[in-house]
Amino acid sequence: ILTMVSTPSYDPNLLAGHDGAATQKTWEQLQQDPRQPMLNRAVSQTYPPGSTFKVIVTAAALSNGIAKPEDQFTAAPRITLPDTTTTLENYNGSHCGPGDAQTASLTDAFKYSCNTAFAELGMKVGAAKLKDEASAFGIGTQHPNIPIPWADSTVGTIPDNAAMAQSSIGQRDVALTPLDNAVIAATIANGGVRMKPYLVDQLQAPDLSTLETTKPTSVGQAVTPQVATQITNLMLESEKNTQGGTQPRSYQIASKTGTAEHGNDPRNTPPHAWYIAFAPAQNPKIAIAVIVENGGDRALAATGGSVAAPIARAVLDAGLGG
Numbered sequence: 001i002l003t004m005v006s007t008p009s010y011d012p013n014l015l016a017g018h019d020g021a022a023t024q025k026t027w028e029q030l031q032q033d034p035r036q037p038m039l040n041r042a043v044s045q046t047y048p049p050g051s052t053f054k055v056i057v058t059a060a061a062l063s064n065g066i067a068k069p070e071d072q073f074t075a076a077p078r079i080t081l082p083d084t085t086t087t088l089e090n091y092n093g094s095h096c097g098p099g100d101a102q103t104a105s106l107t108d109a110f111k112y113s114c115n116t117a118f119a120e121l122g123m124k125v126g127a128a129k130l131k132d133e134a135s136a137f138g139i140g141t142q143h144p145n146i147p148i149p150w151a152d153s154t155v156g157t158i159p160d161n162a163a164m165a166q167s168s169i170g171q172r173d174v175a176l177t178p179l180d181n182a183v184i185a186a187t188i189a190n191g192g193v194r195m196k197p198y199l200v201d202q203l204q205a206p207d208l209s210t211l212e213t214t215k216p217t218s219v220g221q222a223v224t225p226q227v228a229t230q231i232t233n234l235m236l237e238s239e240k241n242t243q244g245g246t247q248p249r250s251y252q253i254a255s256k257t258g259t260a261e262h263g264n265d266p267r268n269t270p271p272h273a274w275y276i277a278f279a280p281a282q283n284p285k286i287a288i289a290v291i292v293e294n295g296g297d298r299a300l301a302a303t304g305g306s307v308a309a310p311i312a313r314a315v316l317d318a319g320l321g322g
Helices: 020-032 050-063 106-111 115-125 127-136 161-167 178-189 225-240 293-301 304-320
Strands: 072-074 078-080 087-089 103-105 193-195 202-204 210-213 218-221 254-260 272-279 286-292
Touching: 050 106, 050 115, 050 127, 050 178, 050 225, 050 254, 050 272, 050 304, 072 115, 078 115, 087 115, 103 106, 106 115, 106 225, 115 127, 115 161, 127 161, 178 193, 178 225, 178 254, 178 272, 178 286, 225 254, 225 272, 254 304, 272 293, 272 304, 286 293, 286 304, 293 304
Parallel strands: none
Antiparallel strands: 072 103, 078 087, 193 218, 202 210, 254 272, 272 286
């Protein structure tokens, strides 16, 4: 892990003084702060991943031969979930992709992040295969410490097709930490091999001699290299459709956005804005996940592309050169 950021933060110096009463008071103030500055959101808080979870659904579909990038799915602006009166719709109730065709390819559904198409795809995949694929990416499994604690993720319960459709767009009970989503991006970047994340590269003695070095550890092949390449190509298409994604750079970014509803009144609650990516796309060096809680300053108008993507791209530019 090259960088881990959680805001708002706090000044740890205020907890390291020699005045016990003062440090205790500071501790209590931090604990009572409603902004939760002591919560490490990167690894200790889970969120609905929204459309970033479509990477997992796509991986399950491609890996199990259920769909190919050119296969067609509904382009309808909205659908009614099976055996319910609940409507699931695309962002802003839009038709999937350009034109007015009745269907859209998986490539276009991924590029334009069409909820209705992915609800249809997810129901074809089914709960068992989706959970198996999620597990291969580390979702729903017990996380190791890195060495600090890392909260467990979940796909949640999927009792019927309506729940399956909602879960397939990263809603309902699906919950991931930002680190989980970074691992998803990194796994695709790594040709489908998932690696164990770690924070401590090396332990040194007082004389700076090396006591211990962490060895990178593979925890399994989540998808084949061929599927990883297919998803990389889909993420390249997604980046082209993301606000700012056509800005000239010396490298290509493969990405997926997410705009995740949450709360008791999701339609009137500012969504969480997500963006996961890796770069350079053909020779990956850095994978990243960014979430901005409650849409940042964009409130209900927030999207992953407008709010989270610029942050991630700034980090990638700093690491790779814009």
